[in-house]
Amino acid sequence: MNRTMITATNTLGQLQKQMDVIGDNIANVETTGFKRREATFTDLLVQQMDNQPDAAEEVGRLTPEGIRQGTGAKLGQIQMIMTQGTIKTTDRALDTAFTKEGLFYRIQVQTKAGYETQYTRDGAFYLSPLSDNETILVTSSGNPVLDENNEPVIITGQAADYTISETGTLVVNKEDGSQQTINLGVSLVNNLQFLEQKGGNLLGLPAGIDAEGVFTDLNGNLRNQISVQSGALELSNVDLSKEMTDLLTAQRSYQFQTRSISLADQMMGLINGIR
Template sequence: MSRMMNQAAVTMNQIQNKLDVIGNNISNNNTTGYKSRQTEFSSLLSQQIDNLNAPENVEGRLTPDGIRVGTGAGLGPIQLNQLQGSTTETDRALDAALTEENTFFQVNRTENGQEETVYTRDGSFFLSPIEGDTVALTTADGHPIIGNDGPIEIQDGFDAIELNDQGQLIVKRGDEQAAEAKLAIAEAIRPSALEAEGDNFFTVSAEADMDEIMQAYEGEDAVINPKALEQSNVDLSQAMTDMTAAQRLYQLNSRSISMGDQMSGLVNTIRS
């Protein structure tokens, strides 16, 4: 395969990865609390080809000798766009939208029999029955929400329940009401170190120092906007523009391979 065709093939593979990222953003345009992913291209390794016929010309030369030939383009690290999405009022008592960027709800997830703490911006909560007459505050998939004293669990039989702007779970029983639990909000000191996973969760890699990345939120103002949800921060028009540009780039590289193949065919038919 010629150098031109090899460069185009390598670049096409990376463009396909970019299209996958853009497609994932578009498909999650309506996902509560979703954070879009961003990608940038960078040049891959280049090869130095010496084209000097007279070594004596090297002396006093100001520009690098030879020709630098690249081997295509590749995607750099996928970055999370942590900008806050718009907020939509739902009037649902157990919906909550975080008011600050880089803050997260903590979720207790069990994977392969092991418990771990993951983070999410999705504040759509539910009550799930557990042992006896106790209910737990969970995600839509049943993962327990973590409060200041561990997973949030309360006694059933209440008349009303809602979250206030401080993240407290206010429970009304008869003529009395009290804060029976409080959400444990975490703040990302280094949000770029968070890794996105499925189900709209973020995690911290096992090799990272948790204390250098996450800490308990210590703000004194309202921590959540109750009865509301944060929408995805995907800019749909920009995503469609990026997809169109990537598709054009893919087509150009595909055309390069076709032209290279045609040129090779013409060369092979030449007779001296």
């Protein structure tokens, strides 16, 4: 295999990963609170041949010295883009939308290792009965929503109506005239690069990463940093026209690399056919 084939093969695998990222964005264009990801490339190691023995001849040169031959490209980073999505009014009491970037609800998810706290911007909440006198606040997937003490939000008694304030406080007015107030668990992300997708429109942290350095829990006086619009949902920030353009560009690059392999194979065939 010659260098042309090696370079093209290295790049093909990375382009496939980029198309996978774009395809995931397109698939989630209608997913509430979804944040698109963007793949960026960087060069692999290059081989440099210094063919100019006289340094005086290179004075004023703007490009790197010598001749550089690369070995392809690789994905340098897959970055989550946290720009605000469009707000859609639903007039449903338990629908909420963050109006600031970087805010997430804390969600309790059961994994093989036990219960784990994960994060989402999907503010479509529902009520699930626990008993005749208790209901629990959950996501559309049935995962419990956590309060500011990282405990599931449990509503007791018979509720008449619900309101959610701008600072993420759930107020339950009950049929007997009493009132229950619960501060929903909201966190501010500090280091996006640590987040990974967990499935089900949830984000989490890799094993061994402490959430304290990545998230700030907005409790107490920090709750004034929360900005929630009730009766509304935040749509995804995926621009379908941009994603389709990026997909076509990636596919064209993929075609160029496969064409390079075909041409290199043809040239090797010609060389092998020389008698």
